[in-house]
Amino acid sequence: MSKFQKEFEKALKLIEKSNNILIISHKNPDGDTIGSNLSLRKVLICDFGKNVTSVCADPLPKSLLFLPDSNVFENKIDPNKHDLIITVDASSVDQLKFAEIDEKFLKSGKAIINIDHHPTNKKFGTLNIVDENASCATEILYYFFEFVKATIVPSTATHLLAGLYNDTGSFMHSNTSSSSYKIASKLLEAGAALPRIVKHMFKTQSIEQLRLWGKVLSNARLNKKGTLVSKITNDDFYETNSTPRDLMGVINYLNSVSRSNLSILLSEDMEGHVKGSMRTSKNDVNVASLCEKLGGGGHKKAAGFTIPGKIVTEEVWRIEEE
Ligand SMILES: [Mn+2]
Numbered sequence: 001m002s003k004f005q006k007e008f009e010k011a012l013k014l015i016e017k018s019n020n021i022l023i024i025s026h027k028n029p030d031g032d033t034i035g036s037n038l039s040l041r042k043v044l045i046c047d048f049g050k051n052v053t054s055v056c057a058d059p060l061p062k063s064l065l066f067l068p069d070s071n072v073f074e075n076k077i078d079p080n081k082h083d084l085i086i087t088v089d090a091s092s093v094d095q096l097k098f099a100e101i102d103e104k105f106l107k108s109g110k111a112i113i114n115i116d117h118h119p120t121n122k123k124f125g126t127l128n129i130v131d132e133n134a135s136c137a138t139e140i141l142y143y144f145f146e147f148v149k150a151t152i153v154p155s156t157a158t159h160l161l162a163g164l165y166n167d168t169g170s171f172m173h174s175n176t177s178s179s180s181y182k183i184a185s186k187l188l189e190a191g192a193a194l195p196r197i198v199k200h201m202f203k204t205q206s207i208e209q210l211r212l213w214g215k216v217l218s219n220a221r222l223n224k225k226g227t228l229v230s231k232i233t234n235d236d237f238y239e240t241n242s243t244p245r246d247l248m249g250v251i252n253y254l255n256s257v258s259r260s261n262l263s264i265l266l267s268e269d270m271e272g273h274v275k276g277s278m279r280t281s282k283n284d285v286n287v288a289s290l291c292e293k294l295g296g297g298g299h300k301k302a303a304g305f306t307i308p309g310k311i312v313t314e315e316v317w318r319i320e321e322e
Pocket residue numbers: 032033089117135136137167
């Protein structure tokens with residue numbers, strides 16, 4: 001029996017009594033939020049006969065376009081047209097990036113199911129299914145689909161496995177659990193297209209992206225306290241003909257330096273903000289709490305923040321006596 005038995009029952013009731021359901025992925029989408037959205041969409045349409053609209057404020061990265069149904073996403077919403085809203089993998093309403101859904105809208109009492117696994121989740125839904133021990137949002141959905149006895153067709157299995165692969169860094173991050181492997185095994189039996197996930201999400205890069213990653217790696221500095229920092233400015237994007245999205249994944253290389261306690265990648269976003277991504281492999285460092293102090297959030301070992309501004313390079317000269 002799932003620890004979310006009660007929440008799953010409530011979610012099922014809400015779904016059963018709704019006709020038009022809106023599923024929202026978070027901004028700057030990744031394989032988990034998109035895999036969650038598309039798998040849930042399929043189940044709501046095929047097993048429940050609902051009208052479903054899938055939305056994401058930002059376009060999908062190229063690496064996710066191989067996913068079945070990846071072309072269904074809309075980027076505008078009219079929340080009053082729907083009787084139920086389900087958000088997937090989003091820790092706060094800011095993460096949704098839809099002005100229509102703000103604090104005032106939340107008070108309107110519209111049914112919102114918030115399905116997420118971020119420990120910093122703001123529990124903004126009328127029903128919150130937030131499991132910070134789940135490796136990804138699709139893991140929670142897997143158990144929900146089991147609960148409602150949904151049909152897992154091969155495309156749904158691919159969507160769910162994409163989330164699992166994305167958030168566990170292909171089973172290499174510390175959030176990988178025995179449950180992740182159990183689910184992966186079931187999804188492969190259900191026909192998930194593993195070779196396509198590996199090829200498109202982990203083994204495909206453009207020359208522009210490679211050149212950008214080169215800059216990230218050559219800018220890396222390690223200070224005496226074991227903090228490894230690198231930076232990318234708007235000029236770096238212009239020079240390599242790349243975009244901020246091309247940075248996705250490179251932080252894991254920075255975090256592979258054994259002498260570092262903490263890795264930070266600072267990058268301008270071409271819209272007047274500086275984004276910070278933090279990673280650690282140490283158990284006694286909590287990057288989520290560091291990022292929260294800067295208005296961001298995430299997980300203990302992987303988190304981020306965004307602040308308005310730009311990166312300024314400062315040179316420091318020092319004499320070290322022999
Ligand atoms: Mn996730």
